[in-house]
Amino acid sequence: MAGLVYDLLLYIPISLVIFFFIVRTSRRRRLRLPPGNLGLPFVGETLQLIAAYKTENPEPFIDERVNKFGPIFTTHVFGEPTVFSADPETNRFIVQNEGKLFECSYPGSISNLLGKHSLLLMKGSLHKRMHSLTMSFANSSIIRDHLLVDIDRLVRLNMDSWTDRIFLMEEAKKITFELTVKQLMSFDPGEWSESLRKEYVLVIEGFFSLPLPLFSTTYRRAIKARTKVAEALSLIVRQRRKESNESGGEKKNDMLEALLATGDGGFSDEEIVDFLLALLVAGYETTSTIMTLAVKFLTETPLALAQLKEEHEEIRAKKMMGREGLEWSDYKSMPFTQCVVNETLRVANIISGVFRRAMTDIDIKGYTIPKGWKVFASFRAVHLDHDHFKDARTFNPWRWQSNSGATSPGNVFTPFGGGPRLCPGYELARVELSVFLHHLITRFSWVPAEEDKLVFFPTTRTQKRYPIIVQRRN
Incomplete structure (x- = not known):
């Protein structure tokens, strides 16, 4: 009897695995799924990724x-x-059909x-409305007329305190957080903004943790920090x-003022807080990493x-004697800087791609993506493909010069995504990086304090926060 029970216990899981593979293979053939390997039951290929x-x-x-x-x-x-795409045409199809065939989907x-x-996480008409509002606060004319002076001032203010050895990634994060707080709520740097930034660090650490407070200390800490923020x-x-x-109250030219002034009943406090919280994350993490990696790549490319x-x-x-501040005409006279910005964005791939979910069965390139399946449009795979960029995995800012013949179509270079969810702060990020590089280069010389390397999980960053030794120039 014991032997029979043992045989049954052995037979049942083996039968389930065989059944799983038979059903999966049959469904693949019927739906004309893209070729691939679903890996082990339940786990799939997550551990390999x-x-x-x-x-x-x-x-x-991916290779x-x-x-x-x-x-x-x-x-x-x-x-x-999940269907992975390393094809630029398919990626463009995915991002352009947001809200029609695909919808955003995140852990x-x-x-x-x-x-x-x-x-x-917004969808439909509300997302369109709020995306438009956000872009209206970060377009070229707003940056030129209102934001550039603050960007320049806050970059210089932070650099004034630099001496000897610094962790460049930490310093860049301070700069980008203070810039974002200023643009969203008109707050200058101080104890309040620095206290808020420290809580934000804990929130971001929880993004790629198991969303179960009982089992994940990181996630539990992130939830507490989120509550404080x-x-x-x-x-x-x-x-x-x-x-x-209040009648006669002073109106401020920032995002919060625009949210409070919105008609049609306006937004609740909870809606505004969620909106501001997410924009602070976007402005803080990505731009500071790009700043750090630009310096790393440049240091390695004399x-x-x-x-x-x-x-x-x-x-x-x-510039006239004593006038350190950059003006819009200065920004527009940085052609090689823009080549460096483009190449840093292409090689670094802070946003390596986007996840979407199929809203219906979708036929593309002779395959079918079943309704409910995840798709991942990999921008990184396209940016680092030698078919699209010569010596694609080498940092080469000269490839972006107009006479190099390396100009590429929009669906091949997509560091800010595309379609209805194109990053609304793409121009602002370019200006912030350009101003940062200007003051770093004209005020300091530097050498790496120790060897540092890139890591890509859970986010793209340097392993040791890129420590450098800085020396102030005369």
Whole structure:
């Protein structure tokens, strides 16, 4: 009897695995799924993906599958069957059909921490309205007439305290957080903004953790920090709402004022807090990483750094004595800087791609993506593809010069996404990075304090926060 029970216990799980593979194979043939490998039951290929992104070179995860199956392949990651695309035309199709064939879909940990009213999770007409509002506060004319002076001032203010050894990534994060707080709520740097930033660090750490407070200390800490951030922002919102309702109250030219002034019943305090919280995350994490990696790539490419120095020294030499501040005409006279910005965005890939969910069965390139399946449009795979960029994995800012013949169509270079969810702060990020590089190059010389390397999980960053030794120039 005991032997029979043992045989049954052995037979049942084996039968379930066989049944799983038979059903999966049959469904694949019927739906004409892209070729690929769904990996082990339930786990899929998640462990292989995470293992790849914990190395200095995560490319083989996609490279091996593209070589075997082509630029569109099927896998199973983070608990769901997923179609990966390393094809620029397919990526463009995915982002352009947001809200029609695909909808945004993010892990529960990110959704819970950002809040249901964040721009990242909004859909339909509300998303369109709020995306438009956000872009109206970050377009070229607004940056030129209102934001540039604050960007320049806050960059210089932070650099005034730099001495000897600094962690460049930490310093860049301080700068970008203070800039974002100023643009959203008109707050200058101080104890309040620095206290808020420290809580934000804990919130972001929880993005890629298991969204179960009982089992994840990181997630539990992130939830507590999120509550503190929301409380601090709620206090500011209530205060500003009271001021805006008072006759003769001073109106401020920032995002919070625009949210409070919106008609049609306006937004609740909770909606505004979620919206501001998500924008602070967006402005803080990505731009600061780009700043750090630009310096790292330039330090490792002396010829590019020398040409960039020449461009910025020329700008400084033309300015009147004692006028350090940059003006819009200075920004527009940085052609090689823009090549450096483009190449940093292309190589770094802070946003490596976007997840979407199919809203219906979708036929594309001879395959069918079933309704409910995840898709991942990989911008990184396209940016680092030698078919699109010569020596694609080498930092080469000269490829962007107009006479190089390296100009590429929009669907090949997509560092800010595309379609209805194109990053609304794309121009602002370029200006912030350009101003940062100008003052770094004209005020300091530097050398790496120790060897540092890139890591890509859970986010793209340097392993040691890129420590450098700075020396102030005369």
